[in-house]
Amino acid sequence: MALSSPKCPSSQFALRPSPAPRSQRVAAASSSLSCPPIPRRLFSKRVSSQSRANRRWNVASVHDARTLPISPAKEIDLKKVENGVSSAISAEEYRDLAGLSTRENSTVSITVVGASGDLAKKKIFPALFALYYEDCLPEHFTIFGYARSKMTDTELRNMVSKTLTCRIDKRENCSEKMEQFLGRCFYHSGQYDSEENFAELDKEIKKHEAGRLSNRLFYLSIPPNIFMDVVKCASKSASSANGWTRVIVEKPFGQDSESSAALTRGLKQFLVEDQIFRIDHYLGKELVENLSVLRFSNLVFEPLWSRQYIRNVQLIFSEDFGTEGRGGYFDNYGIIRDIMQNHLLQMLALFAMETPISLDAEDIRNEKVKVLRSMKPLQLEDVVIGQYKSHTKGGFTYPAYTDDKTVPRDSLTPTFAAAVLFIDNARWDGVPFLMKAGKALHTRRTEIRVQFRHVPGNLYRSFGTDLDRATNELVIRVQPDEAIYLKINNKIPGLGMRLDRSNLNLLYAARYSKEIPDAYERLLLDAIEGERRLFIRSDELEAAWALFTPLLKELEEKRIAPELYPYGSRGPVGAHYLAAKHKIRWGDLSSEHYKI
Ligand SMILES: NC(=O)C1=CN([C@@H]2O[C@H](COP(=O)(O)OP(=O)(O)OC[C@H]3O[C@@H](n4cnc5c(N)ncnc54)[C@H](OP(=O)(O)O)[C@@H]3O)[C@@H](O)[C@H]2O)C=CC1
Numbered sequence: 001m002a003l004s005s006p007k008c009p010s011s012q013f014a015l016r017p018s019p020a021p022r023s024q025r026v027a028a029a030s031s032s033l034s035c036p037p038i039p040r041r042l043f044s045k046r047v048s049s050q051s052r053a054n055r056r057w058n059v060a061s062v063h064d065a066r067t068l069p070i071s072p073a074k075e076i077d078l079k080k081v082e083n084g085v086s087s088a089i090s091a092e093e094y095r096d097l098a099g100l101s102t103r104e105n106s107t108v109s110i111t112v113v114g115a116s117g118d119l120a121k122k123k124i125f126p127a128l129f130a131l132y133y134e135d136c137l138p139e140h141f142t143i144f145g146y147a148r149s150k151m152t153d154t155e156l157r158n159m160v161s162k163t164l165t166c167r168i169d170k171r172e173n174c175s176e177k178m179e180q181f182l183g184r185c186f187y188h189s190g191q192y193d194s195e196e197n198f199a200e201l202d203k204e205i206k207k208h209e210a211g212r213l214s215n216r217l218f219y220l221s222i223p224p225n226i227f228m229d230v231v232k233c234a235s236k237s238a239s240s241a242n243g244w245t246r247v248i249v250e251k252p253f254g255q256d257s258e259s260s261a262a263l264t265r266g267l268k269q270f271l272v273e274d275q276i277f278r279i280d281h282y283l284g285k286e287l288v289e290n291l292s293v294l295r296f297s298n299l300v301f302e303p304l305w306s307r308q309y310i311r312n313v314q315l316i317f318s319e320d321f322g323t324e325g326r327g328g329y330f331d332n333y334g335i336i337r338d339i340m341q342n343h344l345l346q347m348l349a350l351f352a353m354e355t356p357i358s359l360d361a362e363d364i365r366n367e368k369v370k371v372l373r374s375m376k377p378l379q380l381e382d383v384v385i386g387q388y389k390s391h392t393k394g395g396f397t398y399p400a401y402t403d404d405k406t407v408p409r410d411s412l413t414p415t416f417a418a419a420v421l422f423i424d425n426a427r428w429d430g431v432p433f434l435m436k437a438g439k440a441l442h443t444r445r446t447e448i449r450v451q452f453r454h455v456p457g458n459l460y461r462s463f464g465t466d467l468d469r470a471t472n473e474l475v476i477r478v479q480p481d482e483a484i485y486l487k488i489n490n491k492i493p494g495l496g497m498r499l500d501r502s503n504l505n506l507l508y509a510a511r512y513s514k515e516i517p518d519a520y521e522r523l524l525l526d527a528i529e530g531e532r533r534l535f536i537r538s539d540e541l542e543a544a545w546a547l548f549t550p551l552l553k554e555l556e557e558k559r560i561a562p563e564l565y566p567y568g569s570r571g572p573v574g575a576h577y578l579a580a581k582h583k584i585r586w587g588d589l590s591s592e593h594y595k596i
């Protein structure tokens with residue numbers, strides 16, 4: 001049943017103070033739908049900013065906010081009372097109260113800081129174009145590239161145009177749309193630590209805002225050591241005077257608990273938490289977002305989601321290429337910081353959290369924090385680390401990690417790790433959560449595997465299959481070839497009674513004709529809309545680092561040598577022993593895995 005209107009609507013900007021967070025939009029039922037439209041009150045307790053404001057804040061004592069003129073933040077002298085605490089309202093809140101954001105009078109300016117870099121070209125500009133193509137960007141928007149490299153607007157457009165693509169299923173007016181999009185992209189060259197250069201950027205942005213209400217999004221697509229310079233300069237010289245200013249921060253968010261806390265403290269000198277959008281692009285992946293839908297909207301799963309029925313959960317990330325080109329960055333971090341502490345742990349938190357009281361960002365993030373805080377910090381004996389070595393196959397020699405010129409020859413940085421984690425709460429007590437992440441393995445795949453317990457006293461024990469081993473397994477394949485499938489034991493048709501393992505299979509490509517949007521599209525749209533659900537809150541980050549920091553320190557202090565594994569292999573055998581210690585077999589290595 002279609003519940004919605006057919007456009008992503010810039011119209012939402014006209015209808016309401018600020019665009020509805022995505023959690024309030026209904027999924028498109030019609031294949032002609034582009035960006036999903038807004039359902040009010042369907043899922044979330046946060047309805048519109050307007051009603052939220054009226055519900056949570058005591059503004060009646062001030063005066064009718066709707067009669068107030070547009071006013072910069074510093075002139076605002078309204079108070080809100082939230083949970084009994086009185087504080088000044090922000091410019092954004094003010095605007096919402098006064099109903100001042102409308103399509104006609106508001107703009108969004110998106111500045112990609114580090115626009116000359118790899119991520120900007122590969123992901124950010126293409127994602128912005130996809131949103132534009134789908135009519136998901138507001139009517140008045142401008143995109144600025146900012147970096148030290150000297151470039152003209154035309155040169156930026158040429159650079160960006162090389163990486164723009166249209167969706168396979170939507171090519172109508174593609175080149176026309178690209179031209180229109182590129183016409184909205186501008187470039188400003190400047191230093192990252194120059195308030196003056198950011199003040200010049202501010203002037204450029206203002207020209208395009210043309211007196212409209214100004215909303216500004218800064219995407220920090222730069223190495224982390226310059227985050228603070230940029231945040232300081234942008235907030236002092238280029239933040240919005242009368243609308244919102246938001247900053248998307250790319251990972252890594254520090255290297256351990258201390259450095260991460262220092263970064264958070266630094267950011268909070270210039271920004272409040274609500275302005276900081278810490279991105280973990282795995283949270284924007286379709287199947288990761290679907291985790292909660294699967295759990296909380298299907299009666300069949302939620303009752304099974306506990307130690308009573310689940311034997312173990314496996315979160316597996318593998319890439320079939322090495323750190324080629326990123327060795328310099330990677331050597332300072334390693335696979336535990338690059339993948340486990342963020343992408344896999346975020347998936348684990350979503351998988352294991354208790355039911356949030358609503359789909360409101362804070363309710364979900366509260367539950368994620370709780371589950372992270374219920375986990376025991378990792379010990380050395382819970383972990384196996386590896387590093388890929390050179391391997392020759394079919395006459396081609398694949399390099400070792402340490403063959404990279406930017407990596408020290410004696411580097412002990414792990415390119416592979418396997419770990420066992422436990423959640424000390426009533427739901428998950430004793431259930432091993434296994435993580436495995438590696439580069440230069442035999443395949444590229446990310447998945448969650450849920451292995452269920454065996455059927456007690458199984459009647460079919462003597463019919464061919466070892467039913468204690470062939471237990472049900474639910475696989476959520478995040479990428480590639482997105483799928484959800486459930487392994488079951490089934491009777492082979494015929495007069496006899498023989499069982500085999502089969503899959504109940506939801507392969508996305510077969511079920512849905514719509515191309516799956518890139519994670520960055522979803523996350524950029526959310527940041528523009530002020531939807532924080534898929535971004536990492538500072539306390540979540542703190543809890544995540546608390547789990548891994550002691551282990552990382554011990555690995556580094558004791559200079560633990562990683563087990564070498566050949567490029568293109570299945571990783572170190574130590575990972576099997578680690579699983580075997582807990583009487584577990586990695587699901588991705590069983591023979592059935594390859595039948596799918
Ligand atoms: N690339 C990827 O696939 C991913 C990247 N990330 C994160 O995103 C951010 C950007 O990544 P990516 O685009 O690969 O980074 P780049 O190394 O390409 O850097 C981006 C831009 O920053 C400037 N820059 C680079 N090094 C320095 C330096 N030492 N001092 C000052 N400026 C510098 C350069 O611009 P100029 O010289 O013109 O100023 C460069 O074009 C990083 O935080 C990274 O960790 C996260 C996930 C994946």
Ligand SMILES: O=C1O[C@H](COP(=O)(O)O)[C@@H](O)[C@H](O)[C@H]1O
Nearest residue numbers: 251281319338339343446479519
């Ligand atoms: O954050 C990172 O992710 C990529 C993998 O992302 P994917 O969306 O292509 O699966 C990884 O290659 C990189 O090392 C890491 O920094």
